[in-house]
Amino acid sequence: MKVVLFCGGMGLRLRDFSDSIPKPMVPIGYRPILWHLMKYYAHYGHKDFILCLGHKADVIKEYFLNYNEAASNDFVLRKGGHDIQLLSNDISDWTITFVDTGQNSNIGERLTKIKPYLEGEEMFLANYSDNVTDAPLPDMIEHLRSQPDKLASCISVRPCHTFHVWESDERGEVRSVRPITDADVFMNGGFFVFRKEFWNYINPGEEIVNEPFARLIAAKRLSTFKWNGFWACMDTFKEKMTLEDLHQKGKAPWMVWNGNGGKGTHARSA
Secondary structure, three states: OEEEEEOOOOOHHHHHHHOOOOHHHOEEOOEEHHHHHHHHHHHOOOOEEEEEEOOOHHHHHHHHHOOOHHHOOOEEEEHHHOEEEEOOOOOOOOEEEEEEOOOOOOHHHHHHHOHHHHOOOOEEEEEOOOEEEOOOHHHHHHHHHOOOOOOEEEEEEOOOOOOEEEEEOOOOOEEEEEEHHHOOOOEEEEEEEEEHHHHHHOOOOOOOOOHHHHHHHHOOOEEEEEEOOOEEEOOOHHHHHHHHHHHHOOOOOOOHHHOOOOOOOEEEEO
């Protein structure tokens, strides 16, 4: 199944990095978050990627054109570096299509521009390229596949921010205050599964989760996969450092290819 990755945004809330590199190239450890996400999909057998490029597209292209397998794999070095024998590799069996989808395109426009590369695909995957999870991808796919009346599904996760939810009466008297993580609130986690019929619900210029999803909801054709396990995004410098800290401590749940993660629960939801 092909994987569409939206890599063209400005990443304005990560300006310390995004002035020089695109947001998906912000590193966690010695590899960018885009690599971590691709490794996640590849771990489950989905190795055909379409990168929707925009802001600083050349940086992403150059990274893969000059990819250094030795940075994340064991190897044997001989003859002073003239002979390098890799003991494992990351991307030798990946197929990556690089498509410039415009500097200022929204996510829906980027998806529409790569439609020709999905010709003949009954289903496909998509992601914002700035979030990671330990949710079992096969279960996400099966969740949609098992509901033939649904055309799209997205993972729902609990907010990971430190905001508080206020409950009050009509006069404004506060009845309770609690962390948003304790409230029965779920949000779009950015891991999408689509059937090809989704194309009938999106028009030129539209954002994915606005008009197209509203149409799917009205037609009762949108589903969600609720996940109570690990999920995190990298919108801010603080979130980047949280992911970096988990990686350095060897406690990165999203690195399922290392045997991490998968300890959450899924509540089936239509």
